[in-house]
Amino acid sequence: MSILNYLVLSGILFSIGAVAVIVRRNAIVAFMGVELMLNAANLTLVTFARMHGDLTGQVIAFFVMVVAAAEVVIGLAIIVSIFRTRGSASLDDASLLKS
Amino acid sequence: MSELTISSGEAVIFWILAPLMVLGALGLLFARKTVHIAVAVAGVMVGLAIMYIANEAPFLGVAQVVVYTGAVMMLFVFVIMLIGVDAKESLKETLAGQRFLALLAGGGLLVLVLAVTTRAALPDPVGLAAANADTNAVGVARILFSDFVFPFELTGALLITAAVGALSLTHRVRLGAKIGQRELATAKLKAYGAGAGSSLITNRPGPGIYARHNSADMPAVDAAGEPVEDSITTVLRIRGQEARLPSEEELAEAGAPYGQDEPAAVVAGAGDERKELEQ
Structure with a gap:
């Protein structure tokens, strides 16, 4: 098995996450797509760290994790407050600027 | 620098985990219920943690389990519970051809990424x-x-x-005065004094009819034989799951439980008892 397999898997996961962000209407599901993309990028970082024998990639992946955790907290808080005011978590319903 | 050799055990782990992870990720596209998606993505996160450990990053693997499956995905599940588990997602396309174009773009991205990763001139892995x-x-x-x-x-x-x-962001400003137990009781008594029904201040009747049903969805019967709507919990009433009282005909068909048509043995037994008492 080649170490490239990890990169291929990470590419597949990243594409699935990207399509989920575009296709799904539910804000929470789209948000989980973002998380999947971040994790796929992390797998790439870890694999490249191993390929080059340099731990810096793992440190960057650690930073990605921290920022993703903060981003999840804020994003979910926004989803909850939008749900409270509009009664819906659908991305299509947040179209105040259109009308 | 020595070249990295990947053990066959790692290959086995990869080929078992990778299809499972892709399946879980595909749940993100095709599953209908949000909770199922959250659990599937949590599974993908666990798979990634194992892959980090296989990739000589045990610290990141443990951090992945703690941060992602333990904190982030559970936070997702909390929010799903908060804003309604059974909120349906409308599958109607609001933009014509959006789904097709999205799949096309995603496939294009996949092909591009795979072509770059497999054809790039990467150095030999060091480990x-x-x-x-x-x-x-x-x-x-x-x-x-x-x-x-x-x-x-x-x-x-x-x-x-x-x-x-x-x-x-999630803080809510209180608009009116806080209504505690004391304020609620005062308001109820005031309403009762102004002529509202007594059910405001007395206990509401419990559900169920004597001897026949006492399930929570069966309304109680008042003195006039009419069902008491208040005796069923609000949840069941809103869902339309409350039972109704049996009609006279249904009662007659089912056979009266007591009163008429008493078995002879019981009557005879009762008579014997009376005789014994008289002696």
Whole structure:
């Protein structure tokens, strides 16, 4: 098995996450797509760290994790407050600027 | 530098985990219920943690389990519970051809990424045996606290900002005065004094009819034989799951439980008892 397999898997996961962000209407599901993309990028970082024998990639992946955790907290808080005011978590319903 | 050899055990782990992870990720596209998607993605996160450990990053693997499956995905599940588990997602396309175009773009991205990764001239893998000589955590910490110490401090500020931001985003300003038990009781008594029904201040009747049904969805019967709607919990009434009283005909068909048509043996037994008492 080649170490490239990890990169291929990470590419597949990243594409699935990207399509989920575009296709799904539910804000929470789209948000989980973002998380999947971040994790796929992390797998790439870890694999490249191993390929080059340099731990810096793992440190960057650690930073990605921290920022993703903060981003999840804020994003979910926004989803909850939008749900409270509009009664819906659908991305299509947040179209105040259109009308 | 020595070349990295990937053991067959790692290959087995990869070929078992990778299809499962892709399946879980596909749940993100095709599953209908949000909770199922959250659990599937949590499974993908666990798979990624195992892959990190296989990739000589045990510290990141443990952090992945703690941060992603333990905190982030459970936070997702909390929010799903908060805003309604059974909120249906409308599958109607609001933009014509959006789904097709999205799949096309996603497929294009996939092909592009795979072409780049498989055709790039990458160096031979080195492996982390040298870098992980004093355990992986020590190696990561050396880099984190030397080259990246300022970004590391910044993440502290970021996390505090995120926590305060989440609090202020979800904080609700109280619009009226707080209504406690005392205020509620006073208001009820005032309404009763102004002529409202007595059910405001007395206990409401419990559900069920004597001897025949006492399930929670069966309304109680008042003295006039009419069902008491208040005796069923609001949840069942809103869902339309309350039962109705049996009609006279149904009662007659089912056979009266007591009163008429008493079996002879019981009557005879009762008579014998009376005789014994009389003696």
